[in-house]
Amino acid sequence: MNLRGPLVEVGEPREVETRYGERSLAEVTLRPERGTADPVTVTLWGKWTHAAEHAEPGMDLLVTDVDESEYKGETTYATGKESFVVVEPDFLVDVTDIRSWVQCSRMYYLNKLSGIPLNYPVVKGTIVHDVFGDLLRGRDLDSSIDERIEERGLELGLLGREVEEVADEVRRNAAAIEGWLSQGVLTDEDEWRSEYTLISPTFGIKGRADALRRGSPVELKTGKNLKRDPRFQDKIQAAAYALILDERGVPVDTGTLLYTKNTTLDRTEESGDLSPAKDFSIGRGLLEFVVRTRNEIAAMEHDVSVPTGYESNSKCQYCFEKDTCMVVSGRLGQESKAGAIGNPVSEDEREYFDRFYRAIEEERRAVHDEYRKLWDQTAEERADDDRAIIGLEPLGREERPDGTWELRAKKTDDAVSKLREGDVALASDGHPVEGHAELARIVELGEEVVVTTDEPVPLRRLDVYPSELTVDRLLTALHDAILKGSPDRKDVLFDRRAPDFSDRSAETTYIDNNEAQDEAVSLAIDADDLALIHGPPGTGKTYTIARTIRALVEDGNRVLLSAFTNRAVDNALEALRDQGFESIVRVGTESGVREDMLDVRLSRSGDPNTLASALHDAPVVAATTATCGSRVMREQSFDVALVDEASQLTEPGTLAAANLADRFVLVGDHKQLPPVVRAENDLQTSLFQRLIESHPDASVMLDRQYRMSQRIQAFASAEFYDGALRPATGEVAAQHLRDLGIGVADLPDETADPVSFVDPDGRRVGNTNPVEADRVAEIVAAYEAAGVDADDIGVIAPFRAQVAEISRRTDVTVDTVDRFQGSSKEVIIVSFVATGDLDGPLFEDHRRINVALTRAKKALCLVGDADALESDPFYDRMLQWARR
């Protein structure tokens, strides 16, 4: 039996006399999540007292295989022979993090904070691993080496490496692998599989094993190890995989480490061992050590504290990270085993760092929650959540020339999901955690689903695979900005001085028919630190961005163009190309970049020199902010970073782009949607908003909109832009459905006015309102009957459930507000769903309504419950405007 629940009391470990001699114990009290609500006390014996030393009340504790016994009429609980004690099991620790914590707790922290920069040993190690996987899948060595090196062309180029020298080195490593493999593989006794993704709900560990041989983990290390035994941290890494395999009912008693740099030349007195492979036994003790180490990490992360280095037996003497470690401690005023050097950053920077560090870690928890749903939710719940495609019928599998597999399956329903072609997903036999699952790349997602995997699996289910990548990149952006950022830049960010401007634009006119746009370009050109361009709906933001970039390049600047979404990056690029500017390099994944921009996309794969110079020499480089935090992009530097959709970015997200440049220009509208974050924290306010509020002088608002008729824009202008937003031309202001050939007489009375309100007298059911959905469909039909093209009509609803409800009744585009941001339609119908009152956070943020109301060009129809809308002053004003 397992016991699990939040700790209410944690006792001190103490020594007691037992009939087996002196033993240590600690008593902890937890409130079991299942069964009785009464707290129960569990005695932790021996080394499990370690958990009591690290855990605190409030943390979750899991004790597996509890010993239950009766003592004086009461049931008592204690750890038994088979027990494991897990602190905060929901916190998922990476196997590699356990490995680095074993090396040094401080190294774990440093790796997390600063990321691992682009360096040759790491890239080479990755290539050797890839080749290893290929060999296991029976691929020819030479072709594998050629292709795997080519795949890393960009990184190798940036590191100034030539293909031949890398190939030589990889070949030497591969020879060791091949020699060793041939001994086992040929006997037919070895059963191999490569790249195994493992997640453990019980132990809160996730990771990916290089390979399994007869069910035992094999880890490849391209470093040198001349000792007889494997390095301790390497053993721990393999043992962690063994622990997860054990949980899945596959007992593992050995592990193998393969040190590919060991050759016959390295024979020493001590080793006397020619083989690169070192087997070691994995006993209970090692597994317990893995869990205890993992517990230390989880406990520390629970209160977001910072390790000092004293947590582990590390010696700073030989550490490669010693200097970095001391600098970080010095700058952030942290206690550290290595000591500290350099000057601390200012008090407010320190406070900022801590605040955002916590906020980002909170987001990490949100990612962990997504993992938990993989095993907590049923398949049907996952599917309803759009996070899985279930009920797939396997159609076949085919081994590809490179030894990987292509799996096909048929969809049995037309359910939608978040999954898209090009995504990484978890392909499984129906059970993504306890069953057989493989990390897959989605190739095709139609009637038929096609994915590629390293090993075959019956494709019955496909799950979204959560990733901590974004969170990790926010952390490195924060690190780079505060610890490595120029003091001058930080003076502005921390409000110690106002942004400076020089008159570089002089009398130049950049845009001659729109004063605000022209002023915005000038401001960006003149900015010595930063410039802010505030672009309300339809004000020609993208055009202005393109003109600004051209002007910056003409002035001799190298420019980084960035935005949160791929869509925004590509839109801006499109505008730039429309203006005849083609000296662009787009960095991003093939599936992320829009098709018409693939011709300027920089491939990662190819000749190192060619790729590196293509990136280096480009006057304009475009990438999402997430990509700006990648190893490749962190090596780049720019004169100016221009960030679109900046009001939808968190501060660290914006900094990821700004960090790469001397100056930055942010474009956005803080009156529209804020950043999407799960937790309520500091990440909710964008840097754009903070700066525009503290430095209005550094901003220009584009005040003429080219989208909406006068009648439609009036409310948003008054409510959100102090009445400053106005139609760019008389034509824009006066546009009407009749321009599309639709007469008022063709429309029902209720929608005859360009802005109308309809109350269908429906009732909210959960997040839907079926009656309202019916009515919305009728209204759509009426517009269509009057002659409006279906492509010109859009429906917006606050909830996804209502979006689905309406979608079933019509063929026009129906979407949530969030997904509609950035686009527009001739006719927009908004479904409010709410009846009775406007309870719910969605209605509280009026910015969302601003977006919904400003998508329409010629006609806007609001559909909702008058009583509910009248109950709130803001919505009441909206109604008065609509009913005018």
Next chain:
DNA sequence: TCTCTGCTCAGAGGA
């Protein structure tokens, strides 16, 4: 019971 995009995934090493 709210909205939801990014990103190859995670791991690749140095003595």
